Amino acid sequence: MRIRATVAAVTGALALSALAVPAAQAADVSGVSGADYREAVAKIRQAAHTPSGATAFSTKAAQDEPYALDASFSNFKIAKAVKVGTTGHYSTTVTYTLTHGADVDITAQDFLTGPYLYRGAFATPDTTLFGVKPATCTTATATTATCTGKIDIYPGEGDLLNSDSGTWKGAALAIAYNGQDPEGETFDITKVGYADQGALGTTLVQRNSKLTVNAAPEPVQKNKTLTVTGKLTRANWETGKYAGYSTQPVVLQFRKAGTTNYTNVKGIKTNTTGDLKTTVKASVDGYYRFQFKGTPTTPAVTTAGDYADVR
Template sequence: MRKRTLSVLCTLGALGGVLAVPAAAQAADPFPSGPSVRTSENAVFLDFGTRKLPKDLKVFLREPGTDTPVATITELDWADEGDDVDWDEPHVTVVRTSPLRLADLGRYAVDVEYDGTEGETILHKDEAVLDYRLIPLVKTFEVIGDPDLVNRTVTIKGDATLRDPRDDSETPMANGRLVLETTAAKTELTTDAAGHVETPYTFTGTEKEDKSTPSRDDFAVVLRPADEDAAHGLTRQVEVDKPWVTITLDSSTVRGADGTDVPLSGRATYRDHNGVSQPVPVGTLMSVYNVRKFYAGEDGRFTAQVPIYGTRQQAIAVHLTPWLPAAYARYTPDPTTSAGFHRIPDATVSRYKKVTVSSVLDSYDLPAKTTLKVKLQFKATGSKTWVTKKTVDSPAAKGDSSRKVKVADLPYPGEGVWRFQYSGTKKIPGGPAPESYTIVRDMTALPEFNASPEPVKKGASLTIAGKLNEKHWYDGQWGAFAGARVDIYFRAKGKTTWSKAGTAVTDKNGKFKRTFKAAKDGDWQARYDGDESQHFYSHSRKDYVDVK
């Protein structure tokens, strides 16, 4: 952003008087709440929330407890992306002072003054405090060494200075406090008389990857002055030579009822450069793949609760970190006596508002042939309640077996999801019951329909006209349905069957029109037959025409 100087004046020293404050009755403040004000080490930032700033804007700095300013600043520039503006969002309405050059270090109260709507002086006192002090900075920083999980010790080397904001001169930060920071630990270090630090440091082995870099193979190490943020320090990336990781399960098979969790134990190890097996560090992140997280304990041991989900193989994983590669070990569930559904149900709704749902019920280790009662349930979008729509019997053989369960021609209850559930008994516990994808179609309607003229002479033209609308499922709004085919039907007086007389296509406004020759007395009707997946069918009212 190009900076534009608003005005230029900065006066140091006493101004020979007390700041005048107008009477409240005379003030017409265009910004009654004043600006948002914050300070950095050598600048003041103001935000009035608008690009239109008040007239004769000034910033005063004074020692707390006094009324005499030590500086008046009217040199204000628009802040840009390089400025230390840390409000919640980037503010294009922020202005800042130029770097301040005050005579003395110390803490200064910040006042803001500008003209009111009638030209009167408006003063907002004590809007912020400027801590004008020596600024600690880390100037050099090195991480020396090639750490791995066996040897995690490196050498930390750095230099720190104190910058004087009065003239930007720098001196060594003698006996200064620094902080070495990673995602796993913070360690305080002390500089020598020359502002230098050089010391061994041992990483924990659980540092997390630096997500700000494209690679996930490194982690960030920050050296900064104590009580200051990372902007006053330096950051270095550390990359580790990863070893080979192995997960050894105490048993590769687990037993339990379908849909339950059971314990699985094992040990996670890695191979060092000498080929010796070592336990992964305590706290190494692991997971039952895509289900739940847990952490390795002492000697790399772990015990995790894992799901029995039919006989489908599952995986235990060590997560990728800067120290370790990803690793997996698979286990096989062996369900005890139980039954459940493991596939997402196939749920469809036809154009004629009929629902069909099907899935496969798996049963395991049944002692004898039996019949399992299965509930078909529906949950409307936005609801937390499952409603049973039908109960069906599903025969199950002795031992392990699978059988398809299907229910068809149910009335469409609206947008929502479906599931089959076997609730289980004491002898045969019930397993999982996954829900379907949401099924929905757009409603359609023919709110306008007319056959004219009425009555009509035999052989004369008869015009059939109407309009087709659709209701969008995503916002519930009705609108014109353009480009749809509408069938025109006729039923002669005294007959019970309808015959198709012709077809019309809706225009951009959802309207259609078709002309016929009048032949017989009878009813006319328009029908939209829906489509394969998106729209329901609908039909118009019947319109009787008397043919003379």
């Protein structure tokens, strides 16, 4: 779930309609009736941080703030990159260590923890991405546990803007509801414990790329000109389609028939619509392919080889 930062005050029952989650993605929070995990944690997180960037919650909770839960996070591990297309569901698994005070019951039905990603300042992020379910934890010692959770992304439902591609920071949170139901009329947030921690790691959330190649004519006479064309495209999260990636360096490679290794032939760049076109002299049978090495916003991609029959 992509959640944009707001500066509105969070009061009462934390009624933030902007944080609503499509029912198709909803995952009920165990022990918290009627609440969706992503919506619930986003509300508690926003209540715990002030717009100024300072952490609002403390060991003695103020009105409309959770109290500081005795919990911290370490050993955060996530994939180096998450390639996201235009539709469907994408996820990446995160593992981390949860360390907590002896008085924190992480086995309680309404204790929740999970990883998330954010861009911008930790306390006032530009946007965040959560999982649809909380993490699961295995007790290691009386005060530590190893946890595994996921970050879930639905690009077709507005989770990402094109400008969101690039580096995201990793974080983790924990909530002890202590019997409080956030959907109930008597919900008291000051009795809810909350802890979170940012800058635990980084990952790239990238606009998935596609690349094509075609060598023509087929067959081609020996020592005649062979034209190799193709197109480099990447996901546009805002239109739900793939679009040409302009002025990007791509390498044409060749593998002689009967061999296994490709060698570089020449480097070219895509035009303003992502198209590729170059020529070579046909000398022997073999396979031509294009290779794009990628950028922080767009993953590397290599085509399969296109066979050229030289006669």
